[in-house]
Amino acid sequence: xxxxxxxxxxxxxxxxxxxxxxxxxxxxxxxxxxxxxxxxxxxxxxxxxxxxxxxxxxxxxxxxxxxxxxxxxxxxxxxxxxxxxxxxxxxxxxxxxxxxxxxxxxxxxxxxxxxxxxxxxxxxxxxxxxxxxxxxxxxxxxxxxxxxxxxxxxxxxxxxxxxxxxxxxxxxxxxxxxxxxxxxxxxxxxxxxxxxxxxxxxxxxxxxxxxxxxxxxxxxxxxxxxxxxxxxxxxxxxxxxxxx
Amino acid sequence: xxxxxxxxxxxxxxxxxxxxxxxxxxxxxxxxxxxxxxxxxxxxxxxxxxxxxxxxxxxxxxxxxxxxxxxxxxxxxxxxxxxxxxxxxxxxxxxxxxxxxxxxxxxxxxxxxxxxxxxxxxxxxxxxxxxxxxxxxxxxxxxxxxxxxxxxxxxxxxxxxxxxxxxxxxxxxxxxxxxxxxxxxxxxxxxxxxxxxxxxxxxxxxxxxxxxxxxxxxxxxxxxxxxxxxxxxxxxxxxxxxxxxxxxxxxxxxxx
Numbered sequence: 001x002x003x004x005x006x007x008x009x010x011x012x013x014x015x016x017x018x019x020x021x022x023x024x025x026x027x028x029x030x031x032x033x034x035x036x037x038x039x040x041x042x043x044x045x046x047x048x049x050x051x052x053x054x055x056x057x058x059x060x061x062x063x064x065x066x067x068x069x070x071x072x073x074x075x076x077x078x079x080x081x082x083x084x085x086x087x088x089x090x091x092x093x094x095x096x097x098x099x100x101x102x103x104x105x106x107x108x109x110x111x112x113x114x115x116x117x118x119x120x121x122x123x124x125x126x127x128x129x130x131x132x133x134x135x136x137x138x139x140x141x142x143x144x145x146x147x148x149x150x151x152x153x154x155x156x157x158x159x160x161x162x163x164x165x166x167x168x169x170x171x172x173x174x175x176x177x178x179x180x181x182x183x184x185x186x187x188x189x190x191x192x193x194x195x196x197x198x199x200x201x202x203x204x205x206x207x208x209x210x211x212x213x214x215x216x217x218x219x220x221x222x223x224x225x226x227x228x229x230x231x232x233x234x235x236x237x238x239x240x241x242x243x244x
Numbered sequence: 245x246x247x248x249x250x251x252x253x254x255x256x257x258x259x260x261x262x263x264x265x266x267x268x269x270x271x272x273x274x275x276x277x278x279x280x281x282x283x284x285x286x287x288x289x290x291x292x293x294x295x296x297x298x299x300x301x302x303x304x305x306x307x308x309x310x311x312x313x314x315x316x317x318x319x320x321x322x323x324x325x326x327x328x329x330x331x332x333x334x335x336x337x338x339x340x341x342x343x344x345x346x347x348x349x350x351x352x353x354x355x356x357x358x359x360x361x362x363x364x365x366x367x368x369x370x371x372x373x374x375x376x377x378x379x380x381x382x383x384x385x386x387x388x389x390x391x392x393x394x395x396x397x398x399x400x401x402x403x404x405x406x407x408x409x410x411x412x413x414x415x416x417x418x419x420x421x422x423x424x425x426x427x428x429x430x431x432x433x434x435x436x437x438x439x440x441x442x443x444x445x446x447x448x449x450x451x452x453x454x455x456x457x458x459x460x461x462x463x464x465x466x467x468x469x470x471x472x473x474x475x476x477x478x479x480x481x482x483x484x485x486x487x488x489x490x491x492x493x494x495x496x497x498x499x500x
């Protein structure tokens with residue numbers, strides 16, 4: 001069985017007067033059914049790696065496989081749901097219209113798109129706003145739309161870039177519960193976050209990225225035990241980033 | 245095709261939920277109503293004048309809508325980051341580019357069609373209408389013209405900012421409208437040193453001057469023969485396909 005994500009020796013260099021290695025020789029495998037937390041400070045290369053996984057940027061070297069296919073292959077994206085870090089969608093559309101358009105890309109029939117639209121909007125408590133233009137939405141509402149658009153194709157792999165960024169505490173808990181529920185339904189979840197407490201509560205494995213390189217990778221509990229009993233992820237993360 | 249159509253429909257919705265079209269629509273109506281006045285400028289034979297000014301305005305307004313709309317399609321997708329969830333779906337960059345082209349073209353054609361119907365109705369009201377075949381040819385050439393304008397703007401948008409793209413697209417239109425004939429004359433009667441330069445310029449630039457049948461309508465000339473209409477149709481098809489392919493090559497590996 002092909003792994004949801006397999007990355008080998010991935011390097012992405014941002015060209016310019018001072019070329020910068022945003023991702024440096026990254027090796028990573030995401031296993032089916034796990035929740036994987038991708039951590040790192042700002043500029044560590046998390047979003048760049050995610051963009052390379054999705055085929056939005058082309059790596060300078062290395063290989064990426066999504067369910068055994070290359071990211072550039074449209075078919076590889078059939079089983080993926082992606083929630084971007086910046087949740088902006090077409091202001092002149094309603095959530096229902098947005099989901100209809102995205103559903104069309106997966107060749108879903110109209111009845112199924114309508115059914116999923118109803119279910120997903122109810123899931124994030126946006127049923128009443130289904131036919132309101134998104135120009136009137138708050139940041140939190142856009143974040144919810146961003147999540148449901150990633151679920152329209154009932155994907156096997158969810159890639160979430162900072163899913164709890166900008167959410168109020170209630171929405172954050174809802175998001176956390178949702179991630180857990182999706183895992184219980186057999187979904188693989190790969191997410192990046194700054195919210196270490198959130199990561200600690202839901203992740204099976206984590207990777208900590210620093211300057212484009214993986215500093216630590218493994219089972220969350222085992223990694224925390226490395227440094228002595230009962231260390232918090234926050235303290236562990238800070239120690240790694242500071243090089244202690 | 246389903247994905248291209250879905251992207252085009254999305255772009256199309258932007259037109260009627262924005263105010264641009266309505267502004268031009270009201271402006272055109274006002275201009276035409278003013279021109280309906282028999283004593284306007286004390287010009288006798290106002291009907292020809294109406295056809296001349298009215299057609300120029302509808303052509304210009306459609307051009308502005310086509311350019312401003314198509315020029316911002318791809319840059320806005322990139323700057324607002326909506327391109328990321330879009331391309332994370334099973335959609336290729338070629339489908340996005342094609343969808344944007346069709347969306348812009350359909351939006352421009354819709355505006356042009358509304359303007360054109362009003363123009364024809366008012367021209368008929370003045371008594372001196374236009375021959376039906378010429379009306380059909382003018383309309384068809386308008387559609388071809390707008391598809392060419394949109395394709396060029398979409399191509400330019402793959403490497404220019406919105407404002408630079410709009411400026412160049414409009415300048416290109418006026419340059420070809422005013423100097424297209426001059427360029428053709430230079431090729432027919434070549435001068436040694438500049439012959440290559442003129443020839444190259446003539447082959448590369450889009451020939452917007454092919455499409456404007458205003459003078460024929462104003463003076464009631466004969467409609468164009470079928471071979472001319474077919475040639476212009478074929479030219480548009482080839483040029484649009486070629487320029488969109490160039491646009492695709494430009495964004496194929498672009499970091500988004």
